[in-house]
Amino acid sequence: MTDAEYVNIWMRPERPARGPKPAYSRAQITEAAIRIADAEGLEVATMRRIAAEIGAGAMSLYRYVPSRDNLVELMADRLMGEIDVTGMPSGDWRADLTRYADGLRAMWLRHPWIATVQRSLPSFGPNQLLLIERLMGVLDAHVAIDENLGLMALLAGYVEGTVREEISSAKEIRRSGLSESEWMARSHSYVERLVKSGEYPIFTKIVMEARQPHLSRDDQFRYGLQRVLDCIAAALPSTA
Amino acid sequence: MTDAEYVNIWMRPERPARGPKPAYSRAQITEAAIRIADAEGLEVATMRRIAAEIGAGAMSLYRYVPSRDNLVELMADRLMGEIDVTGMPSGDWRADLTRYADGLRAMWLRHPWIATVQRSLPSFGPNQLLLIERLMGVLDAHVAIDENLGLMALLAGYVEGTVREEISSAKEIRRSGLSESEWMARSHSYVERLVKSGEYPIFTKIVMEARQPHLSRDDQFRYGLQRVLDCIAAALPSTA
DNA sequence: CATTACCGCGTACAACGTACCCAGTGGAGG
DNA sequence: CCTCCACTGGGTACGTTGTACGCGGTAATG
Structure with a gap:
């Protein structure tokens, strides 16, 4: 319900209003993923690998990105x-x-x-x-x-x-x-x-x-x- | 060694000389995979699913095709x-x-x-x-x-x-x-x-x-x- | 200060491709 | 004919994947 209204990635706000400061960012994650994909291919850029690249736990990425597919969308747009x-x-x-x-x-x-x-x-x-x-x-x-x-x-x-x-x-x-x-x-x-x-x-x-x-x-x-x-x-x- | 010489799918012979008659065929497997991919997408066409489609065990497919990637190559060529x-x-x-x-x-x-x-x-x-x-x-x-x-x-x-x-x-x-x-x-x-x-x-x-x-x-x-x-x-x- | 909404992330699970192993089978060589 | 062995279909198992769930901690709001 709360997530369904965000029909796509670009409508989902990156920064929430309250709570602790995020340690990472969408841009940072996207950048790391692109770096890995450039060097070793897109299939190597797994969630765990990307997380390791920025020194985060695997599941932390899901605070920033709803799914890997959406992350790939982010990566593709960054390339544009x-x-x-x-x-x-x-x-x-x-x-x-x-x-x-x-x-x-x-x-x-x-x-x-x-x-x-x-x-x-x-x-x-x-x-x-x-x-x-x-x-x-x-x-x-x-x-x-x-x-x-x-x-x-x-x-x-x-x-x-x-x-x-x-x-x-x-x-x-x-x-x-x-x-x-x-x-x-x-x-x-x-x-x-x-x-x-x-x-x-x-x-x-x-x-x-x-x-x-x-x-x-x-x-x-x-x-x-x-x-x-x-x-x-x-x-x-x-x-x- | 014995497999490395087949640099690609098309050089690997389908039928061996000896042994029991194969129950299936590359064409049959390829056809089944295409049928599933058409109906539900390529990612649904897993090895297990394709095998089930033709009534075989999952691992039986590997008697005919070295890997799923190679099977996709077969599918693509069939489409041509x-x-x-x-x-x-x-x-x-x-x-x-x-x-x-x-x-x-x-x-x-x-x-x-x-x-x-x-x-x-x-x-x-x-x-x-x-x-x-x-x-x-x-x-x-x-x-x-x-x-x-x-x-x-x-x-x-x-x-x-x-x-x-x-x-x-x-x-x-x-x-x-x-x-x-x-x-x-x-x-x-x-x-x-x-x-x-x-x-x-x-x-x-x-x-x-x-x-x-x-x-x-x-x-x-x-x-x-x-x-x-x-x-x-x-x-x-x-x-x- | 209590509440609330978020944080990072460890654990867990289902599904994947496929390595390995097995018992059974049928053509080739004797 | 029998023996052999290259082949068969397929069960089990392993490593890896995406990600659901829930934990204890943190910071802005009331």
Whole structure:
């Protein structure tokens, strides 16, 4: 009853009116959890481990956070705050969106575990709200709000899609201990078998291309991003 | 030692040479797991629950699958097989990619839990391989392989991005028991508070738009998809 | 000063993935 | 044919997880 009215995390007040001073804080807990998740993965960031990180007892965390899932929401929103969108409807929409895309990608690469937490739409944390306001403001003067939403979904989809691949291949490469160009060619006997079978010509082409990439990951990303921005430009009225 | 050589699931043989006939099969287990995940979510599909579904003991599953993570890989690949890409380099690339995008979206909506499993790149299951061959074949004659990869990442990124939002909002709506148009406006007191604060004009616009959507989810998807295909068309040489 | 609402946290429990072990089974080699 | 042993299904058990509950202590309110 008393808890049910807080339909989400952001409505639940952090500091109560009375009682002893809390020894910790949501921010501190969130920070510790992110630190662990960055270093060892999200599944390592258990309640006990997080508590140990800040020198607290495991159950103390529940004074600050209703559940681990909610803590992950807090963590995800904290990450949104890392994307710099200050002064963002700057007038140059292409520069703004490029900066956003770069920031989003860099943030994902800093915190790869974010790929494993499914975004729950209704969780509008303060950082996510600020991001929405600034980012959607970039095209707000040029297109209708629903088209704006679609275009931003396209942009974020591109970034997240490419970064997801970067993350998973990086994870695999770290696991195997080989360099990226060597990995596909030598280490993975399964891939080798597929290539040698001759049944997958296009897959083989991909493998060969990965063997001698003539574009760095960054360049690949930037190149694709230009394509996406071109696409957005085409959807804009001619005034821009 | 004996297990370490099977670097991934697909190399591990399903049927051994000797011994009694197995009572179940990988396909049967995978199917049961998918059935449970569809109905009650991936986290409900525990080893014990899956075993119960097919009338087996919990530990029997480990005769067929090395770990639950590997079983999830099997499930994910089975899902790839649901996307119909038969006869796919048909000559009309726009039709092919539309069919693929529709199929991918429909599959995700049938199995929303797929959003929670991070794709691990090196897991090239048979269905995924077939999908790659057919899909990448569509543009293979027109663009270089690395550009092809980028364009397909763009397309898949768009589909997955929009579908992720559909899934999470559908989940929230089912949880609240309200209609979609009512949900944002009435039920969510947090959203109401944000709107009334007046500090988030663009967020408010989004909420108002969602209150009276003039485009269905399907139409929104199709509209955005046309934008993406236009973008792909722009990246193609003029011969197409 | 008494009350009350909070604090940190130890204990406990259910559910999870899965290591280990067992008796039984059926194809291969004699 | 029999013997062997690689395999089968599955019961038991262990370590780890999220977290419900309740304790004794503390600080703001009346």
